[in-house]
Amino acid sequence: MNQADDDPWSFFPLVMCINLKTRDDRYQEVVHELTRVGLKRIVLFRAEPQTDRDKGCVDSHMACLEYALAQGVPYVLVFEDDVLFQGDHLENMRRVVDFMRRHDECPFLHLGGFIFRKIERLDAHFLRGAIMTTHAYVIRADHARKLLAERPNYSGMSVDTFFTIVNRNEACVHIDPLVCIQRASESDGTWDSRDLNKTGWLGKAMIYSALSYRERLKFDQLPVWERLKIEQGLLFFRVYRHVMRLKAGPRKKRHDTSSASLGCDSGGEFIEVALSD
Template identity: 25%
Template sequence: MTPATENPWAFFDRLYCISLRDRTDRRERARIEFSHMGIEMRVEFVLVDKDHNDPCRGIFASHLLCMKKAIDAGARQWVVFEDDVVFHRYDPHILKDAVTHLSNGSTWTLLFFGCLIKGSSKTGNPRVKRIRYQALAHAYAVNRAFGEKILSQPWCGVPYDTMLRELSDDYLGTTPFFAFQSNAKTDNEACLGLDRFRRCFGGLGLIQLMNEFFHAHRLWVILGHLAVLTGLGVCIW
């Protein structure tokens, strides 16, 4: 495959979407999203049962199940979605440039199509940034070697995205991010309070957009705030 000329999703050997077995409503919405992206026929839904005793453990296990399925299938690189994913700002040229970057001998572990970050830096490719990962795992690509490393991680009582944050600091993200979590109510009872708080402020989609904007324009945001504070100080004085 030549990433610059073919469907960029063809770079990935498998595409998975995690979904609770009884959430047919979410799968229908996800199918619509995937249809808009032209990948509906390629996405395999990985159906899991809810872990009522520990939802975070269930989420952790479901992502590791995707790793196992991909490795057993002989995949070299694959994509994992969660069924509340929605797409915004997607341009196939973004993904084409990103997979070209990955296929040109670049060493990579995970490529996020959307997440929360603590910082970012340039890679030399304007469509790919190096990120300091913070949270969320609703849409990302995995390199086989790193997928094997993820699969070897035991459950230690921490959420999946916390484990990812501690496992490596060498992750990539598309520029811009184009995958977001919908504003639907979470299925994770352990996060109901946090989920209500997030949705009061526009939901994770808006929070992710603001997070990305801040880290892309951190200096100007800080200078703007300083200018406002200085102006207020002058007016008060």
């Protein structure tokens, strides 16, 4: 038996997690969560808070991608500090590992997310499409280089918007169930003007977005009016992504992405953390 069949975490040469230095509460929560699901070691990126919170989030992810490329790994698994695993996480992760082995063409694999366009059902547990959120994903090294090179063309956007524009409809996601959602917590970004996620709204919205139309009719974790807002959101992001991609066009003409600086001003530090049972 391959070691990854018994311990799927051994498949990943590098596992990283992003955490603001000012969010010790989330640090404790994510260490507990990653220990619970069996991870033994992570590289934690403790980021300095920035006035522009969305830029800070992008910088943190870019810093992790730069770090991974410097280590020479073929792919990296990245978590944000509000990640929450669902169901039988070991069986779900074994399927993720098997998928990674069989699908070299998939550049970016979400372990969960807000799915606003379903393009192709790949098998019983995976689909390809347009996905928002960056709380848990696997990215291959060549695609990490692409995101870093494209970054100057997408300044002023949230990391979720930036990633889904560059990924187009080529990202994949594990569903039935989503491996991870986002835990109920105050957001570090600017999207949650209604403070919805303090009650876990985004995680529920992710679950809802992964369901079939028939399954959505039976979904009882959110009231009808909130489900209608999610449906509006699914349509909004299809249009919004296209508009933002068009806006980035003139920037791409002004930048030579092949010579763009890959640096970022995240101002954080990388810490190797051994997790114990």
